[in-house]
Amino acid sequence: MNPTKGTSTLEIQGLRITLPGTARPVLDGVDLTVDRGETVALVGESGSGKSITSRSALRLLPPGAVVEGSVLVGGEDVLAMDAGRLRAVRAGTAAMVFQDPRAAVNPLRRIGDFLTESVTLTGAMGKAEATARATALLAAVGLDAGVLRRYPGQVSGGMLQRVVIAAALMGDPALLLADEPTTALDVTSQAEVIALLAGLRERFGTGLLFVTHDLDLAAAISDRVYVMYAGRIAETGPAAELFARPRHPYTAALLASTPRMDGPRGRLAAIEGQPPDLREPLTGCAFAARCRLATELCTRQAPEPAAAPGRPDHRAACHHSDLLEGSPVDA
Known part of the structure; x- marks a missing residue:
């Protein structure tokens, strides 16, 4: 070091x-x-x-x-x-x-x-x-x-x-x-x-x-990674941990859409929809309209970054990050 x-x-x-x-x-x-x-x-x-x-x-x-x-x-x-x-x-x-x-x-x-x-x-x-x-x-x-x-x-x-x-x-x-x-x-x-x-x-x-x-x-x-979406930090943490165990649906979706030599055959996963338009006001989570985990809470209240249990340096701005805890990167 x-x-x-x-x-x-x-x-x-x-x-x-x-x-x-x-x-x-x-x-x-x-x-x-x-x-x-x-x-x-x-x-x-x-x-x-x-x-x-x-x-x-x-x-x-x-x-x-x-x-x-x-x-x-x-x-x-x-x-x-x-x-x-x-x-x-x-x-x-x-x-x-x-x-x-x-x-x-x-x-x-x-x-x-x-x-x-x-x-x-x-x-x-x-x-x-x-x-x-x-x-x-x-x-x-x-x-x-x-x-x-x-x-x-x-x-x-x-x-x-x-x-x-x-x-x-x-x-x-x-x-x-x-x-x-x-x-x-x-x-x-x-x-x-x-x-x-x-x-x-x-x-x-x-x-x-x-x-x-x-x-x-x-x-x-x-060493560390910040994942950005629509002008906000969606997730941050040590690189190895963040890519192995993403805690934000956007990070998981990006990883799932990345081509890999050792990955499954067939069509890559895609993130449906478009990022928010800068000409339109934004309420709630910026990724809510494209997120499979989104609820009514996500559309009305922007999430604050929260640390993973026992890992204070791994933080995600998602109301439902615990649903991704321990999930594979193609979640």
């Missing part, structure tokens, strides 16, 4: 974000923590609020967003920071690896300039020091110094994703935010990037928030 693990690098408390033209918050009371040296996966289907949750750590919010709650990065609330302090946090304390590496770089500038400009423009390092650090980080992600002289179009997608990861580490961040960083890659490159992130976490003691819709990937890389 990493000796620095246990100190929170990210602590989100009661985060509620409302956007113009919506009838309900896109994030509704989200609580989430990432410790130093820990990998936390944030999973859920498209539109559940995963990306905006991760981007809130850098205050990368949509125009017109109304925000409540707090987002502590290294113990400081980024929502209350002035512009100067926020720039310093983005340059050093926390960094993000975006989904598409080619959208994160300027195709007309050399990779060396891309890697060094964030720390040289802020005055954190001189040009020579920045180049030396960039060279060392490229080596850490399995690339040689010759990449510094190349343009983005001269390297593969997998190599460029490694470059973007190295760029995120230039400021020695305590927190790394990875927003589906393997989506645009082939299977081999995906496996390499996942192994790379895990190794860098151990080497540098960085806390990692890994956003994904791939449950198998989340199970392979994470």
